[in-house]
Amino acid sequence: MFDYILRRLGYTLITLFAVATILFVIFRMLPGDPTLQVISPAMDEAVQTRMKEAFGLNDPMWKQYLIYLKNLVTLEWGRSFVSAQRVTDILAYRFWNTLLLMAAGMCLTLVLGIGMGIVMAWRRNGPLDVCGTVVGLVFQATPPFITGLLLLIVLSYRLGIFPTGGMYPAGQRPDGLIDLLLMPGFWQRIVLPTITVGAYYIATPMLIMRDSMLEVLGSDFIELAKAKGLAPSTVMFRHAARNALLGVVTLAGIMVGFAVGGQVVVESLFSWPGMGQLMVESAASHDYPVAQGTFLMLAILVIGLNFLTDVAYSYLDPRIKISATGIG
Amino acid sequence: MTTKAVLEVRDLNVRYNTSAGPIHAVSEVSFDVFGDEVFGIAGESGCGKSTLIRALLRLLSPNGICESAVISFKGHDLRTMPDREFRKDILWREISLVPQSAMNSLNPVYRVGAQIVEAIRAHRRCTRATARERVAELFDVVGLQADLMDSYPHEFSGGMRQRAMIAMALALDPALIIMDEPTTGLDVLVQERILRRIRKIRDAIASSIILITHDIAVIAEMCDRIAVMYGGRFMEQARSLDLFESPHHPYTLGLKNAFPSIHAVGAELISIPGFPPGLIGPQTSCPFEPRCPFRIERCATETPQPVTITEQHEIRCFRSAEAESLRELAKSKATWHCSN
């Protein structure tokens, strides 16, 4: 298993390198000369040149690329063209905000989706099975900004149960993560965006879990588990669900990738100060180091979570040891 | 062999509801299993052997419906026993199973020993350590090294998994062990070794065994009594010796021809032409009628009822009285392969 994890780590690093390279290329092909944002054409010629040199924009491409790679590794991600803050500082704050919301959404989706999938398979064709499928698919077909908007209109503007946006009450800037987590205002504000993301993604793990449960329930080892006289819940959870989970865990890695898309929309809608919101803002203002940093950070997040799913999978499935020493 | 029946089954029927109509997988099956005996059930693939077992263990798929007059186990009426009680007091503790697909019956994500421990602890109050000691003992009985119990199923060969399944079935000293084709899917040498092991265990334990197989030769030397099943019915039931010395039913005669026998070395192997019956819809004939070389008019319109030949020997055939002459005829290949 250790071998397997090590190899996965290798793949992860290669993927990161590839993503970094692609970002480098894309950002240098984008329309809208980023230099125009900070270097006004009205400035003195000499000043313009000096600033370009300071940003390293006059060097040949390959040299820029090497410097770019070096800066990535040494965490010199540049400064915002707009606020002149270090990109890494901006991201450090935004990253946790995004991770918090994403984790909440993913937990809701996976826990509820997997739980629903198990019950739906157990009571196949029962009312919950039929309703669950329909409701899940309706949510999936509804873009998250519509679900979010409806939630906002009804629960915030009309009924006033939840605040309309942000991450904490205005004027109470939390002092670090712990402080944030201790704020009731934070929990009030995370509910709606979490539900919005959760609802959008729940259909996939739910239906996959349901189907893999039905498949597993037909296996010989389930019949034996029943013949052993185990309680139905033991058969269902310890024997069937544990095996069916393997299918969902693989999927969770892929879902994390898609989740970034929903994240961007939801963060903008609920003014959640995360990387999704930052990505939209920085792209709009051609804040090129920040945008690049945000893309990179989101990529690292997705790739990192994928790696974690692989590790989880190898823990859940003892057979993985074989493939580690086998072909792969 | 004691004379008291451990299991008594009367008039058991199972049908599967399908979109093509009801499949009568088991019809009017009656039998007893006595204490400390091995009761064999032999029959071609699809004749309803596993269905019969699933019905007894309440493992039928939801479309399977079981009706019976009597299922009595050690004096308990299994037909009316609540599910919970059946699960706790009967399953595995009193009736255990070596399933047909023993190869795939171990859960791939748990260690083999842990799965046996689970079976023990589901029915007995004991510590994990005590249960593991029992597993080590059982592994010894079936010829597996005790330190293998912490392996995962995929680390076992087919034969080893089969042994582990047998160990699991022995775990609680049940009154009855059902073995559904315990050697299918294994190569001949491993089959032979497993059978030898089962024979040894049979002599060492007090449990009764129901041994299911499609290979009548396997059953010959292992069983005290045998039922020959065809199209969901028990066609002939007799003591092993009687069945092999004086088989009566045309299907039994055909089966004996089709398998190499230790008693008649050099005898020609003759297959029974045709296919097993479809079992859809109600039966109004002898199920063997389409393939039977001895059929008479009546066979196509009526289902034969059991006829007693001698004590503990009964068959379902209209021509039971002519068994002597049929037996002679059945020895010739021409009987089976041209008259139709």
Ligand SMILES: Nc1ncnc2c1ncn2[C@@H]1O[C@H](COP(=O)(O)OP(=O)(O)OP(=O)(O)O)[C@@H](O)[C@H]1O
């Ligand atoms: N769930 C089911 N639904 C419908 N028909 C079924 C079902 N299970 C079994 N059958 C049918 O019932 C008949 C008996 O099947 P069964 O598995 O009991 O046979 P078997 O004697 O055990 O055969 P084998 O030697 O291949 O295991 C077959 O015709 C089979 O197709």
Ligand code: SF4
């Ligand atoms: S009842 Fe008729 S068809 Fe059936 S086995 Fe006897 S002779 Fe053959």
Ligand SMILES: [Mg+2]
């Ligand atoms: Mg079978």
